[in-house]
Amino acid sequence: MKNVREMKEMLEVLEHDPGILPNDLAVMLGIDVEEVTKDIRELENNGIIRGYRTIVDWDAVGEEYVYAVIELNVALEDRRGYDAVAERIAGFPEVLSVRLISGDYDLSLTVRGKSMKEVAFFVAEKIAPLEQIHGTATHFVLKTYKENGAILFDEKKPERLSITP
Amino acid sequence: MHRNKISRIVQSVPPSGIRRFFDLVTGRDDIISLGVGEPDFVTPWHIRETCIYSLEKGYTSYTPNQGLIELRELICEDFYRNYHLSYQSDEALITTGVSEAADLALRAIINPGESVLVPEPSYVSYKPCVSFAGGKPIPIETFREDEFRLIPEQIKKHVTPDTKAIILSYPNNPTGAIMERKHLEEIADAIIEHDLLIISDEVYSKLTYNNHHTTIAELNGMQERTIILNGFSKSHAMTGLRIGYALAPMELLSALAKIHQYTMLCAPVTAQMGAIEAMKKGEEEMQKMKKEYNHRRRIFVKRLNDIGLDCFEPQGAFYSFPSIQTTGLNSEQFAEQLLKEQKVAAVPGSVFGRSGEGHIRFSYATSLNELKIALERIEQFLNR
Numbered sequence: 001m002k003n004v005r006e007m008k009e010m011l012e013v014l015e016h017d018p019g020i021l022p023n024d025l026a027v028m029l030g031i032d033v034e035e036v037t038k039d040i041r042e043l044e045n046n047g048i049i050r051g052y053r054t055i056v057d058w059d060a061v062g063e064e065y066v067y068a069v070i071e072l073n074v075a076l077e078d079r080r081g082y083d084a085v086a087e088r089i090a091g092f093p094e095v096l097s098v099r100l101i102s103g104d105y106d107l108s109l110t111v112r113g114k115s116m117k118e119v120a121f122f123v124a125e126k127i128a129p130l131e132q133i134h135g136t137a138t139h140f141v142l143k144t145y146k147e148n149g150a151i152l153f154d155e156k157k158p159e160r161l162s163i164t165p
Numbered sequence: 166m167h168r169n170k171i172s173r174i175v176q177s178v179p180p181s182g183i184r185r186f187f188d189l190v191t192g193r194d195d196i197i198s199l200g201v202g203e204p205d206f207v208t209p210w211h212i213r214e215t216c217i218y219s220l221e222k223g224y225t226s227y228t229p230n231q232g233l234i235e236l237r238e239l240i241c242e243d244f245y246r247n248y249h250l251s252y253q254s255d256e257a258l259i260t261t262g263v264s265e266a267a268d269l270a271l272r273a274i275i276n277p278g279e280s281v282l283v284p285e286p287s288y289v290s291y292k293p294c295v296s297f298a299g300g301k302p303i304p305i306e307t308f309r310e311d312e313f314r315l316i317p318e319q320i321k322k323h324v325t326p327d328t329k330a331i332i333l334s335y336p337n338n339p340t341g342a343i344m345e346r347k348h349l350e351e352i353a354d355a356i357i358e359h360d361l362l363i364i365s366d367e368v369y370s371k372l373t374y375n376n377h378h379t380t381i382a383e384l385n386g387m388q389e390r391t392i393i394l395n396g397f398s399k400s401h402a403m404t405g406l407r408i409g410y411a412l413a414p415m416e417l418l419s420a421l422a423k424i425h426q427y428t429m430l431c432a433p434v435t436a437q438m439g440a441i442e443a444m445k446k447g448e449e450e451m452q453k454m455k456k457e458y459n460h461r462r463r464i465f466v467k468r469l470n471d472i473g474l475d476c477f478e479p480q481g482a483f484y485s486f487p488s489i490q491t492t493g494l495n496s497e498q499f500a501e502q503l504l505k506e507q508k509v510a511a512v513p514g515s516v517f518g519r520s521g522e523g524h525i526r527f528s529y530a531t532s533l534n535e536l537k538i539a540l541e542r543i544e545q546f547l548n549r
Contacts, residue, residue: 013460024533027467028460158207162198162510163187165289165338 006031010039011048018052055150066140067096067112068119070127071105073135082106085132094122105137116140178293182516186500190510197539198510199527202338204402204483206457208439209450212401215442216435224434230426232259232410233437239444240410244393248383256418258425259440261432263368263396263409266421268294270364270392270411273420274329275300281364282323282331284315285518286486288338288366292518303328306520309488312477313342320355330362333381336369339517339526340486341479346379353384362417363391368409369482371400371451374459376480382412389414392421399482400451401443406436458483461529465536469527472544483530486514490523492547499525506549507542 010029013020022040026033043049058065074085082100086107090098097110109127113119120138128136144152169176190196207213231237237257244250260266271294275281280301283291295302305323307313320331335344344352356363363381370378382391396409409432411421443451462479469476469487476487489499496513503509511528514521529536 009456012456024464027464030463160198160201160203160205161187162190162196163183163200163512164202165181165183165512165516 007039007043010036011043014040014049053148055148057152059144059152064114065112066114066116066119067110067144068123068141069139070109070111070123071101071137071139072107072109072127072133074106074132075134077132085130088130089127092122092126094119094126105135174296174299178296181289183289183512186504186510186512189501189504193508196504196508196510197531197535197542199529199531199536199539200510200512201528201530203404203530204399204454205530205532206402206454208402208406209443209447211446211450212403212439212442216406216439219435219438224438226434228259228431228434228437230431231255231257231422232432233434233441236437236441236444237410239441240412243444244412247377248380250380250382250388252412253415256412256415258411258418258422259432259437260396260409260411260425261429262398262407263366263394264290265407265425265429265432266394266396266409266411267291267364267366268297269421269424270394270413271295271298271300271330272424273417274362274392276329278327279329280325280327281329282320282361283518284319284332284334286313286337286339286514286521286524287332287334287517289516291332291334300329301327304518304520306518307340307342308520309477309524313337313340313486314344314348315352317352317355320352320359324355324359324361328359328361330364331356332364332366334366334368336367336373336378336481338369338482339484339512339514339521340524341482341484343373343376343480344379344381345376346383349379349381349384353381353387356390357386361390363387364394365391366394368394368396369399370395372455372458372483373481374455374462378481392417397440397443401440401447402454403436403439403443406433406439408432408436408440458529461531461533461536464533465527465529465540468540469543472540473547474543483528485527485529486521486524487527488523489514489525496522496525503543503546507546509539509542509546 013025022033022036026036074082086098089095094111094113095109096112099108101108111119113122123136123138234254236259237254240257241252241254244252275298277299280303281295283302283304284307285304292302303323305319307315365381367380380393382388382393392411392413394411398404466476466478466485469485474487476485479485492499496515500511500513512526514524514526
């Protein structure tokens, strides 16, 4: 890896376009393809690259997922603080994200299920009963407009003239 | 008795060579166009939002002739920060695009019959604007072997006692050439020796990929004879908002401002508001776009060379200007056949002056995916 600036540039490209071919990435950044492959492996190994995900608009294929944002009040009972409870909650596959937040609540989760009932039961059975959890607020998602930086609504790009000086 | 209604000057200027290609392409959606001279990005949202908000607040009246004072001050600060050049806000004029600024600059300095040197290949408007202003454009060639930089010998060869000014446009459309400080220094002596004014169109100044842009006004004795033209179209993807500006010492600038106040009055206020936002907070988005152009540039130019179109590395703007001489076609034939057979639109080099012949302009201000498809098609075209 040459320097931090180049590493960041590589990560920016990968974040935006994880499927890019190493050859293209090498030319884009002006470095050898061997170096690119080696650097990517290194970034994966040391946990800077945490994974590659495809953003899917499940609504568009008629898959009826139900998403909910769930806010939790946490009462701290041991010295491990928020981490212990957050890590525990993060273990459930239904939970897509866990964040420690400021404000009226302490943790914010995104949960995905097949139905409202499933999500509600998940919260009632797995989350609410945890000792440290002293309150929950569940907000079901009605429509997602933007996900991880990707626009999920149809956006018509204004047209340019095809030939201009 | 019929008198010809159209002025002799206007009649003498040939129609733009781009027009024909425009007509061939219009209305077709199966074409990948590498013929576009503007960013493919939409104006950053914070700038658009500022324009919308200014309309909501009712900013719809004239501004001072020279433009909003805040915008002029921001531009002057930017020039001091980047080039250590001092301009007072009175030495800045906000125009309706750089095109207006170029027209004003030429009209402000040309007496009937005086000539202006126009290094080519260059943007298509300079020569006609010189003619419209009553002057005589003198095209001077730049060469592939100099990476399309202007060399002093060419100035000396073409300058006459009637020559009033020279137009510089680097980073260059269509070649992507730049003039580094040392190259500008090489031509400075010839410019001083012949007491030429300089009209320096630097609209692509923010888009240089290996070097920080140098403006010729930075060189000793140059600021006093230079009219700098620049704007927001390319740097902030604001082409349709039409905001450009001119910077020049008071005596010159007031001549431009005089014409502007009688013709344009002022640049559109909404767009000026957007330009203020661009100056204040546009850096990050601009750098993002520039990075993206740079990635495309590297991929596109390498592939062009790989498939057999000799292309020097463009250092600025968003154009590549490969030679097509190995194909045996002239640039118009190449562009027309490429369009008809492979549905890729590009602009023949000859449109940008005689020394553009033998080359073609491909713009890489298009998504990487489209560029890749276009490259495949160009390769097929070359192998037919």
